[in-house]
Amino acid sequence: MELSSRVKGIAESVTLKLNTKAMELTDSGKQVYNLTAGQLPFRPPQSFIEAIRTELDFLKSYQYSPVAGFQDLRKKIIEHIEETRGINFASLDEPFSCVVSNGAKHSISNILGAIIDPGDEVIIIAPYWISYPEMIKFCRGIPIIVASSIFDVFTPPLHEIKKAISEKTKAIIINSPNNPAGIHYSDEWMQEFADLLMEYPHVNVISDEIYFEVCYYDPKPTYFYQKNPELLKRTIIVDGISKAFASTGLRIGYCVGPANICKGIENLQGQLTSSANSLIQRAMMNYDFSSSHQFLVPVKNHLRDNANVIREKLKEAHLMKCWYQPVSAFYYMIDFSQTPVFEKYAKNRKDKTDYSVLICEDILQELGVVIVPGTDFGMTNSARLSLVLHKEAFSEAMDKLVNFLNEGSPKI
Numbered sequence: 001m002e003l004s005s006r007v008k009g010i011a012e013s014v015t016l017k018l019n020t021k022a023m024e025l026t027d028s029g030k031q032v033y034n035l036t037a038g039q040l041p042f043r044p045p046q047s048f049i050e051a052i053r054t055e056l057d058f059l060k061s062y063q064y065s066p067v068a069g070f071q072d073l074r075k076k077i078i079e080h081i082e083e084t085r086g087i088n089f090a091s092l093d094e095p096f097s098c099v100v101s102n103g104a105k106h107s108i109s110n111i112l113g114a115i116i117d118p119g120d121e122v123i124i125i126a127p128y129w130i131s132y133p134e135m136i137k138f139c140r141g142i143p144i145i146v147a148s149s150i151f152d153v154f155t156p157p158l159h160e161i162k163k164a165i166s167e168k169t170k171a172i173i174i175n176s177p178n179n180p181a182g183i184h185y186s187d188e189w190m191q192e193f194a195d196l197l198m199e200y201p202h203v204n205v206i207s208d209e210i211y212f213e214v215c216y217y218d219p220k221p222t223y224f225y226q227k228n229p230e231l232l233k234r235t236i237i238v239d240g241i242s243k244a245f246a247s248t249g250l251r252i253g254y255c256v257g258p259a260n261i262c263k264g265i266e267n268l269q270g271q272l273t274s275s276a277n278s279l280i281q282r283a284m285m286n287y288d289f290s291s292s293h294q295f296l297v298p299v300k301n302h303l304r305d306n307a308n309v310i311r312e313k314l315k316e317a318h319l320m321k322c323w324y325q326p327v328s329a330f331y332y333m334i335d336f337s338q339t340p341v342f343e344k345y346a347k348n349r350k351d352k353t354d355y356s357v358l359i360c361e362d363i364l365q366e367l368g369v370v371i372v373p374g375t376d377f378g379m380t381n382s383a384r385l386s387l388v389l390h391k392e393a394f395s396e397a398m399d400k401l402v403n404f405l406n407e408g409s410p411k412i
C-alpha cells in the first residue's frame, strides 16, 4: 500500500532517533541524563485527582459529550480565559465560542484544518514548536519562517514579521511563553505587534498560550489583543491542561475564538475524532482552575533553580556568550555556534552547515546527556534543554555539558 503524498511529506522528528539511542545506552547500564522532557515530573493537583475520582461513578463520564465539549465546561473555559487574560468577549459585537479537543495539539491542527486553503501562508517564528510547520504543510498551507536568535533573546524584530506578511498570509502563530526558547515576548513587543496587525486586516492570529501559567520570572506574559481588543475578532486563543495541571496524558486542550470559526472546528472535529474525553471534561467542570496557581508555585521554584544552575555553570565555564535569561515554559536553547567546541565541527567561519544532530549525537555518546537538536525547531547549530529534571541530576548534566562545550574533542 502506498502512503499519500501528504503523509510522505511529513518529516520524522530527529528526536526519536536520539531517544532510541538513549534507551540503548540506558539498557547497556550507562547513566543517561534525559533533558528532553516536555512534561512535569509531578502529579496533577490533588483536588483535580479527587474530581476525576468522583466522576468515575457517573454513567455520563463514559459516554460521548457534545462534540465541542460540555456546555458548562465551555462556558467555564471562556470565563477563565476572560479572567486570566483580563479581557471581555461580551464587549465585542461578535459572538465568541470554545471547542474542547484532545490536547492543545489537536486544537491547533483543528484550527489550521478549519482556516487553511491550499497555498495559504502561515507565519511562524523560529525557533518554533516542532509540529507547526508539519501541521501547516499537512493542510496544504505554506509555512513562512521568521528567524530569531540569542542576540534578540528569541524575540524577532517586528519589521521582520512585517516583511514576511503577504496577500496570501492567512495567519501568524504566536507562542508566548515559548517552546523551545523559554521566554515570552515583552509587553512593548506585544503593543507593536498589535499595531502591526492593525495594518493588515486580512491576517489572523493563532495564539498558542499552552505555557501561559508557567512563568517563573516577572513580568508575566501579556498579549496583543489586550492592547487592542478589536483584534480578538481575528484571534484564536489555545490553552489546555497539559502544562498548567501537569496532565499531558489526559489529553485535553481547547480553543476560544470567533463563533463561526469554532463552528467550523466543531464540524471538523465531529467528523474526524468526535468529542474529547468525557471523564476529564466532567472533572474539569468540578475543579477550581485557579488552584493551579498554588500548585505551580513549587514547580516554578524548581524551574527557577535550574535556570540559575544554567547561569552559574555557563558563567563558571566562561560561556556567557550562549547565556540569556530564560523566564518561562520549561526550556533553554543552547547556541553551539557561540561555544569553543563548534570549531571542531565547522570547517571555517563561513560554514553554514547545521551540525546540531551530529553535536547532539556526540553529546549523548560521550556524556550520556540527551538534548533535542535545534534542527527540529528550525534553528541551526543549537539544541533545546529541558529544565524539568531534578536539580542534582540537572546540575551534573550541566557540568558535563559545559566541559564538552568548552574543551571539545568529543569525536572518537
Ligand SMILES: Cc1ncc(COP(=O)(O)O)c(C=O)c1O
Binding pocket: 038, 102, 103, 104, 105, 106, 129, 175, 178, 179, 208, 210, 240, 241, 242, 248, 252, 253
Ligand atoms: C508550544 C506547544 N503548543 C502545544 C503543545 C501541545 O500540548 P498538548 O499536550 O495539550 O497537546 C505543546 C506540547 O508540548 C507545546 O509545547
